[in-house]
Amino acid sequence: MFITAQSQETKTSTDKKWWKEAVVYQIYPRSFKDSDGDGVGDLKGIISKLDYLRSIGIDAVWLNPIYESPNDDNGYDISNYREIMKDFGTMQDFDLLLKGMHERGIKLIMDLVVNHSSDENYWFQESRKSRDNKYRNYYYWWPAEKGTPPYRWSFFDVNSNAWKYDAQTDSYYLHYFSVKQPDLNWNNPEVRNEIYDMMKFWLDKGIDGFRLDAFQFASKDPSFPELPKEIVGKPLEIIKYYGNGSHLHDYLQEMNREVLSKYPNAMTVAEGAGDSPKAAMKFVDPDRKELNIAYHFESVDIGKHLSDFGLVKYKDIFSRYDETFKDKGWLSIFMANHDQPRMVSKFGNDTEKYRELSSKMLTTFVMTMRGTTFYYQGDELGMSNIRFDNIEDYNDVDTRNKHQFLKENNGDLKAFLEGQKQTSRENGRTPIQWNADANAGFTVGKPWLKVNPNYTKVNVETLEKDPNSTLNYFRKLVQLRKNNPVLIYGKYTLLDKENPKVFAFTRELEGKKTLVLLNFSADNATVNTGINLNNSKIISSNYQEMRSNKSILRPYEALIIEIN
Known part of the structure; x- marks a missing residue:
């Protein structure tokens, strides 16, 4: 039985916490810095740039997944939660990275990806062996003799069912995302305990918190009722139906009791926190004892470009959330991440004439709004969309699957690729542009993803020398925020x-x-x-x-x- 946590005191939004005052810099490790020439960024590469991170004034790093993974979804398919992906290095490298960050006053926030695992995870490999296996109930299985399971839409497999047939046990398993990302069964207390133990493993190592990936989908009705007819074929409506299940907040409160309450200085971020300000508040209301910071998507889910959406509607989003959070709870402020195109290309103007000005304007926005600032790697340089012409240039499972679906169904491939030039999340994943050397100084090998051709002008080494560059403007705004509590609280x-x-x-x-x-x-x-x-x-x-x-x-x- 779950017990709702209550507190004797309601904290206000002006209570000082380090995670409210922090400027959090997101590192997508594959694209940050390669140290060994294999074309993939790694932990030693990040270590080599720790002085740069300190120089720009950031307080914490949110590090995208570095766990062992077959890399179907760039690390968001985890095969071992307590090991490091070989592409990125070793646990010894991680320990050195954490030590180096802490020595420079930088905290480390890791991704917690526990709505699903990889199908190569030991738990799933055991789960699929037999129906009476110890790990069978770690995932969602539907025996074939019950008939076809109720339809569920898969995020990465366009127009396909999220139930995948597995002949070994004549059953279907559930995958809301890639077919290689089976969903974990959070209704099973053994699964929850495994995850809590894993969280303690990393917190005991000294990390400073977690960002919970896709956790809004963790609570599911195991009977899987039929989807309402009116939402079939409408992805956004389906997402709302999938998320915020009846036990979601029970799980978070249990997580808090079992783990987070024992690490009171840890920062926790709820990705996709609800579909409204009121729903988001439930994740971070101090009285509920769940998480710290709500990271909602409404402000980035606006289509291709802000000019199409309209600034008046955009302002309304922030004002509605701020009104709900004015007295308690806490929000994040961001305009880009690894799942979005470049900030300046979506919300600003990346033409040669206005790229720098609009980049600085957007930096000003995220540094002056109320909430914890999350800033994506490379945006301090004014990096822009690469706009690939060919599907062969893409590595992203989402883009490739959608392209394949259109190809098989005689869809408009040209129009799709044209749209991806603006919206693909691969635009935000091109390697960081360190200098004007080959491959922007990211690697001496062949980069896993092409480097934006504008790297000869837009790079750290060049911008360091210009006191009026986007990079130095970022530094100035970080310090301005730190020196003016009015901009935080x-x-x-x-x-x-x-x-x-x-x-x-x-x-x-x-x-x-x-x-x-x-x-x-x-x-x-x-x-x-x-x-x-x-x-x-x-x-x-x-x-x-x-x-x-x-x-x-x-x-x-x-x-x-x-x-x-």
Whole structure:
């Protein structure tokens, strides 16, 4: 039986915690830095760049999966949760990495991928041997004699059933994602205990927390009722139906009791936290004793480009969430990750004329909103979408499967590839551009994914030398955030709500008031804040040439103004 956890005291959103103040930098290890010339980034490569990480001022690293894996989904298919993938190195390399980070004041957050495992995981290999195997109930199996299992849609296998027939035991197993990613049965307490022990293993090593991947799908009704007819064929509706099962929060509260409560300084992040602000709050309400930070997708699930979605609707997303979280709970603020195209290509303007300006403007946004800042590797350089022309250039299982499906069904392959140029998550996975040498200094071998051709201009070595570069602007904004608690804990108020070009808001804390003005367009834009700016002071601008008129913003201009 599950017992809902309660506390005697409700914490407010101004209670100081390190994970609220942190700037978290996400590292996708395959693409960060290769140390041995095999074309794949690795742990030693990250170690070689720890001084760079310290130099940009970040407080923590979220590291995408490095566990042992056959790599069907770039490490999100885990075959052994307590070993390191050979592509990335050894456990000794990991220990050195963790030590090096901590010596530089950088904390390490690891991915916890436990909605599913790899089909090469020992648990699953045993599970499929026989129906009475000890591990059979670690996964979801449907015996063939019961008939065809109720239809379930698979995220990575387009238009296919998430039930895969396995002849060895004449049964079907469930995989919400790739066919090589069978879903773990969280209804089984033995599975939960295995996972809790594994979490303690890593926390005892000294890591500083977890980001829970796809955990919103962990709770499932084992009877698998038929999907409502009105949502069949509608992926977004199906996702809502799949997520937030009846025991999801029971599991999280149990996880907190059994593991997280014993490591009170650990940071925990809930990926895909609900489908509304109210649902997201359940994950991080301090009274419920579950997780720390809600990482919702509504602000990135807007289609191909912000200009198509509309800034007014975009502002409304952040304002709705902030209203729900204004007194308790805590949010993340991000515009990119390993599952998204490049920040500047989706929310800004990656043309030669505006790439740097709009990149700086977007950096200003994520550094001034209320919530923990999550910043994806390479965005500090203003890296942009690579826009592959050929399917052969893609490694991503999602893109390849969709392309194959269209090919088999005489779909429009040209239109699909054109769309992927803007939306594919592979755009965000191209190697980090360290210098203008071959392969951008990422590897001396052949990179696992092509390097963006703009690396000769957009790279760390070149940008380091320019005091006005996107890289040095990022450093400046990180320090500005650290030096101004109002930008972390301050009350958020949206201004000029219906302005289609400008995102304007104030942050207020303990008598200090800061105004943030962001022009999300390539036009001059007028903003009406209703605030007397005569005695105000601009403390940050992404333009080198300052000017006194604070009500007319230049293209992609970003101003942070101290109100007196």
